[in-house]
Amino acid sequence: MSTPPLASGPEGTDALRPLLDTVLHALDAGRTARGGPLPAGGPPTVAARLRQATGDLLPEHGDPNALATVVRALAEGAADPAHPLCAAHLHCPPLAVATAADLAASTLNPSLDSWDQAPAASELEALVTRTLAAEIYGRAPDGSTPDSPRPSDPPDSRTPGRPTPGHLGEAVITTGGTEANQLALLLAREAHGATVRLVCGTNAHHSLTRAAWLLGLPEPIVVPAPTGRLDPTALATALPDGPTLVAATAGTTDAGLIDPLPEIAALCRDRGARLHIDAAYGGGLLFSDRHRTKLTGLDTAHTVTLDLHKLGWQPIAAGLLAVRDPHDLAALHHHADYLNADDDTDAGLPDLLGRSLRTTRRPDALKIAVTLKTLGRTGLAALIDQVCEKAQELAALITAHPHLRLHSPPTISTVLFRPTAATDDTVAEIRRHLLTDGHAVLGRARLDGRLWLKATLLNPHTRTADLTALLRLVEGHTPA
Numbered sequence: 195m196s197t198p199p200l201a202s203g204p205e206g207t208d209a210l211r212p213l214l215d216t217v218l219h220a221l222d223a224g225r226t227a228r229g230g231p232l233p234a235g236g237p238p239t240v241a242a243r244l245r246q247a248t249g250d251l252l253p254e255h256g257d258p259n260a261l262a263t264v265v266r267a268l269a270e271g272a273a274d275p276a277h278p279l280c281a282a283h284l285h286c287p288p289l290a291v292a293t294a295a296d297l298a299a300s301t302l303n304p305s306l307d308s309w310d311q312a313p314a315a316s317e318l319e320a321l322v323t324r325t326l327a328a329e330i331y332g333r334a335p336d337g338s339t340p341d342s343p344r345p346s347d348p349p350d351s352r353t354p355g356r357p358t359p360g361h362l363g364e365a366v367i368t369t370g371g372t373e374a375n376q377l378a379l380l381l382a383r384e385a386h387g388a389t390v391r392l393v394c395g396t397n398a399h400h401s402l403t404r405a406a407w408l409l410g411l412p413e414p415i416v417v418p419a420p421t422g423r424l425d426p427t428a429l430a431t432a433l434p435d436g437p438t439l440v441a442a443t444a445g446t447t448d449a450g451l452i453d454p455l456p457e458i459a460a461l462c463r464d465r466g467a468r469l470h471i472d473a474a475y476g477g478g479l480l481f482s483d484r485h486r487t488k489l490t491g492l493d494t495a496h497t498v499t500l501d502l503h504k505l506g507w508q509p510i511a512a513g514l515l516a517v518r519d520p521h522d523l524a525a526l527h528h529h530a531d532y533l534n535a536d537d538d539t540d541a542g543l544p545d546l547l548g549r550s551l552r553t554t555r556r557p558d559a560l561k562i563a564v565t566l567k568t569l570g571r572t573g574l575a576a577l578i579d580q581v582c583e584k585a586q587e588l589a590a591l592i593t594a595h596p597h598l599r600l601h602s603p604p605t606i607s608t609v610l611f612r613p614t615a616a617t618d619d620t621v622a623e624i625r626r627h628l629l630t631d632g633h634a635v636l637g638r639a640r641l642d643g644r645l646w647l648k649a650t651l652l653n654p655h656t657r658t659a660d661l662t663a664l665l666r667l668v669e670g671h672t673p674a
Contacts, residue, residue: 331363367558449602581652
């Protein structure tokens with residue numbers, strides 16, 4: 195048996211080309227066989243179909259058709275975020291250009307734990323993180339930008355915790371909002387001690403209270419948020435004495451709501467509390483002139499979570515934690531002689547271990563960089579404006595519908611609704627029926643003591659006809 199070809203190197207391109215054609219044909223075949231946003235039949239049927247298609251995953255002798263077989267089976271059994279009726283979660287359809295860039299990342303396979311494994315990738319990551327940090331925290335009065343270093347900058351000025359002169363903020367790449375939120379709590383602990391207390395609303399992402407548990411912090415104080423937003427008055431009452439980390443949200447998972455950031459920031463400033471803003475969902479609004487004012491106050495936070503595999507159309511994973519004070523990232527510094535020996539660092543080799551708690555890391559910054567440069571600010575803004583407009587359109591259709599009730603006008607691109615006369619049990623059953631039939635993927639959210647169907651619109655190609663078809667499906671599964 196001949197040695198299988200590698201993806202990179204002199205023969206890599208020729209080896210990949212026919213395989214890519216195989217993958218594309220298998221994706222098409224699987225999508226056609228699926229015929230909708232989700233495979234029909236529910237978990238037992240989907241599992242049995244996949245097992246039958248793949249067979250023995252470790253046969254005695256290899257199967258040359260395995261790539262086509264397994265990819266087709268996965269595509270047939272996939273929930274397709276590019277289908278307009280797949281609208282349950284913050285699970286975006288990735289842009290083709292970002293996916294193509296991700297292929298290049300997999301092919302080159304740089305590992306961002308030492309410079310000699312990722313020379314260009316490490317520099318590209320530094321450019322991406324500082325570009326995005328500048329979007330959150332702004333630029334210095336001299337107008338300097340993260341991608342325009344000056345000759346006077348010291349050689350190590352791009353090391354995390356060492357700010358470039360004239361640059362505000364810094365960031366590190368994460369696997370998503372959960373890791374970014376965990377890092378935010380870790381940095382708060384390192385800055386203020388192990389007694390720092392997390393205070394957040396019931397609307398906050400579950401990863402925050404879980405991170406407090408993982409880090410051994412005191413029991414978090416969770417403030418009721420009956421409207422879905424954190425109330426500054428209730429927050430002020432709940433704030434304890436001693437070191438405190440307040441976590442606000444810009445784009446809640448349930449309803450896409452944004453906490454009153456300026457008021458919360460002012461309260462934190464007056465009470466000496468550290469502020470973290472989880473903008474995993476809503477942070478993408480920064481690119482839109484029409485919507486970025488919804489994030490007023492974001493730049494006051496000590497740390498900010500951003501997740502571009504939500505409102506950024508990136509393949510998973512594409513998370514970010516931004517910090518207002520780059521020196522906070524010094525807490526992540528770690529030494530392993532085989533990766534960042536002191537004499538190598540002194541000689542000018544960048545130290546990458548301080549950019550993450552992970553060691554081996556993919557160059558996720560590549561797809562982000564390609565997307566930012568390909569679309570530019572206006573291209574990204576157009577995508578954001580389109581999905582927000584579609585959410586407003588869906589809300590208007592629901593309001594005009596005689597048998598459906600809208601929870602509230604959408605803030606970003608999430609719309610909550612339910613059949614007017616339905617019980618919570620009926621709402622849950624409608625969602626499960628749509629899933630089992632493979633007709634539509636809707637989420638669920640509990641607000642105001644009731645269960646709501648959730649449509650999260652992240653597909654900029656969604657049409658009015660798709661929205662009306664979605665509502666017809668819901669009405670068709672609602673008992674008379």
